[in-house]
Structure formats: structure tokens, C-alpha cells
Amino acid sequence: MINQINNYLSLMRLNKPIGIYLLLWPMLWAFFIATNGQPNMFIMFLFIVGVILTRSAGCVINDFFDKEIDSKVERTKERVVANGKVIPSEALILFLGLIALCILLLLMIGLDILIYAIISFCLIVVYPLAKRVIKIPQLVLGIAFGSSIPMVYIAEIGEVTPSCILLYLATISWAIAYDTYYAIADKNDDLKIGNKSSAILFGAKDISYPFKLHVLTLALLFIVGLINELELFFYISLLIALMLSVYQKILAAKRIPYQCISAFENNNYFGLIIFFGLLLSYIYE
Template sequence: MPSQSVPARSRFSLYLDLIRWDRPAGWLVCLWPTLSALWIAADGFPGWHLLVVFVLGTFLMRSAGCCVNDVADRDFDKHVKRTAQRPVTTGAVSVKEALSLGAVLALVSFGLVLTTNAAAIAWSVPAVLVAIAYPFTKRIISMPQAVLGIAFNFGIVIAFAAVQGHVPAVAWWMWLGNLFWVLAYDTEYAMVDRDDDLRIGIKTSAITLGRWDVPGIVVFYLLFLSIWALALDGYALGAMFYIATALALAQVLWHFTLIRTRSREGCFKAFRVNHWLGATVFAGIAGSYLLRWLGLTG
């Protein structure tokens, strides 16, 4: 088997490729809304323990998800230009290896959650189940990006549970808003592979929306930012949050210029830079609490 003949260092390199080590955009778009939820739940800085737990946990679970995704899609990936060289579909990494690595990463992540509280632990179970189920929904659901959004959004739910011991209404409003952000950036991602996906029979939001893909993405972005602005209004975050929201809106306009011609390069770039939009919103939230702590705002 290929896995037995590849030197150890090359094997490690393949594992890094499997978890998308050199492509951090995928886990950063999960991280920023999770950190935003942590700050809101804690009414400011949540402490180093929870910060480390959620940063590492987000990275590990996204990496584990990549392992499961590549196993589930191994017969499809070889027919798609962008994914044809992934290690599982080429046979460089076996299915057993990929699933074993994914299981180890998920277990380490669960170990981190065990250091929090019962509510966070309880919510982590459905989070894992949805993450495992997502890759298979591309065969049966017309907009599997919504399932991905549910999987990614568990970070928000678990963050509130870890801080407050329960999940309040504001968490679910943030959950809903972030679902639209996932729909926006993952539809951009799906636009890159639309021709290949149509040929092999994969279902995606880009295919389902058809010629309404670009306006649909813009609407998704606007719903995300509007829902978060309304949901967090009562937290008196101040001018910095609204300035950050305005800067995020400017990025939405930039995204429109990137995807309006539907070129592969433009759509892929739009997806890859999405984490800056999430980082901007988080900076507005964290910065608002910092100013309050410094006594510079009411």
C-alpha cells in the first residue's frame, strides 16, 4: 500500500495536507464567530482557559472534519479540478488512516471541552454528529451549505454554554445570523466547482440558486450583519462595534466585485478572504469591551 512505502516525514506532510494546514481560512471563519460569542457571553474577556480551549478546539474539530469530508468525497474529488490531488482521493493516505487521524483530533478536542462544564459537554455531542453527517448531505440536500452552517455554528452555542451554563436567546440570534454568513461564503466556494459538481451530480447552493447566486450571496451577507447588529444592540457595544459593522459592509461590496463575473479565480479569492470579514466584526466586539474596561466609554 502507498501508506507503507512513504517515508515518515512525507507521511506527516500528507497529514498536514489532509487537515488543510496551509489553508487556514477554513478554520478562521469558524473561530471569529465563536470568539465573538465568548466575549458576549462573558461580558468581555472570557479568561485564558476558555480562550485556549475554543481556539484549539476550533482548529482541531475543523481538521477532523476535513478528514471525514475527504473520505466521504474521495470518489468525487478525483473528478474536480480543485480537489483532484487531495491525499485520500489519490490514495496517498488510506481511508483508515484518514478516519483514525480524524478520530484522534476529535477526541483531543472533546478532551478540551471536558475541562469546561456539563452544558458545554452536552452540546458538543450533537456538534460532532452534525459535522460527521455534513459531507453526506451533498448527495441528498439541495443546499448542503445550510448543514455546514449548523455544524460551524455549534461553536457559538458551546461558547455560551461554557460561560453561562445555558444557551440564552441572544446566542440563537447570533446562531441564525451566522448561518447566513456560512451560506454566503460557502456558496462562493461552491461557485468555484459548479461545472464539476454539475457533471458528477453533487448538490450545492451555487447550483440551486442558479443565476440568483450572486444576489443571493449579497442578501446572505446583509442578513448576517443585520441580525447580529440587532441582536447585540442591547449590549451597548458602542461606536466601535458599528464602525466595524460598516467596515464589514464595505467588504461585502468588495466581495460583490470579486464574484459578479462568476470567475473561478474571483469566487475562490472571495472565499479565502472571508475570514477578514469575521475578524472585523470580532474586533468591533472585543474592542468595545476593551474600551469599556479602560473606562473610555460608558
């Protein structure tokens, strides 16, 4: 029984929370910018729980659809659906249970964000299939990962503003950047089995494009800072984040899989630094 619970937790990737962090930072940026540094703590708590649930649901449905592919890829062949420790019907039931909890959270937050929640749900389901069809499935991932931003704005201030749109675009750019590093680690296997990814699309420029996308992300955030008249701390955080982007590019330069994964994971600090810059900006304004 305990082993099976551990298998379910592994299926939800709760033992690897990096995906939660990467979803969390843009959402927290949105909360603080939308409310001028004074978010509704209860609503923010509900959104944090929602991030954990939706990311878990995304991992479950990804492994459900990718069970045959995962079994052929060295890095993923021991995932619990691919190796048979969790059967597909169990994974599907778990996914539906997680979505039911997300719906409960939605009812607690308010139906004003319903349309965005439906779009987010559809993207979660579509993303695993996008890898078979779309040349840059990371774009779908970015749109999904950023979908909490308009929800935050509507839940907190009742409207989508120019800052909201810029934050969303920055999050999409950032997601394509860091997930390209992740995709480089699987590039050879993806080419063999016919999967598509930004790493394959970018070809020999698969290292330089993520850096350029990081720069685009920071440029968009810089504009958000100007619009919202943020303090110097925020711009310092963007500069530090730029240095992290340079480090990630160097880390992934030789395309060694574990170093590319490290470059991907380093983006947690990228998001964290920017959040601290925001926090200090509002504390000392």
C-alpha cells in the first residue's frame, strides 16, 4: 500500500518539485504587480494549491499519453506508468481526481476566471500530444504555464491590463527558453522516435536561442517595471537574472544531458531572484 502511494506521488512528480516552482514564480509576480504589493493572501493561497494540483495533473496525463514513448527513452523508461508500476486506468482516475479538486478550488476563487481555467485545462491535456504534431510544443507549454497570470489579474482587480499581457508574454518566452534546455537532454532520443521539440527545431542554434529568449523575457519584465514604476531593486534583480542566463548558456554549451538538465533547473533561481526584486521594490517604495 505504501509503495503504491509512493508510486502515485512519483507519478505526480511531487518528489521533483522544480515544475511547481517554475509555475509558481510568474503567478507570484502577477499577484504582487497586480495589487501593488498587497495581494489577497487567501486568494494567493488558493492559487498556490491550484498550481500544485494542476502541475500534478499535467504530469499524470503526460505519462498516461507518453507511456509507450517513455519506455523507449533512457531518461524516462523508469517512470511508473512506463514500467508498469501504475496501470493506465489508475493514472486516468488520479488525473480526474486532481481535476475535480481544481474545480473545487475554482468555485472557491470565483467563476470570473472560468474561461481561462477551461483553456488551461485543455492545454494541460493537449501538451503531451503536441509533442507529436507541433514543431515547437514548448509554445503550448508556455501558454499553459502562463495561464494563471490573467486568472490572478481577474481574481484580484477584475481586469486584464497591459502589464498582465506583458507578464504573460514574458512567461511564454521564459518557458520556451528553459524547456529547450530540458529538450536538448532528450534530443537524440526524440529524433529516433519522431518526437518534436524546440531543441530539434532550433538545430545548431539550440543553445543560443534559449539565451535570446531569456533576454526577451527580461526586456518584457523591464517594460512591466517601467509601467508600474517599480523601484531599483527590481531592475537589479533583472540584471542578476541576466547573469544567471549567461551561466545557463555556458552550462549547456557542450550539450551534455545532465548539464542541460542543470541549466533547466537553474531557472528556479531566475524566477526566485525576480520575485525577491519585486518584494523589495514594494517593501521599500
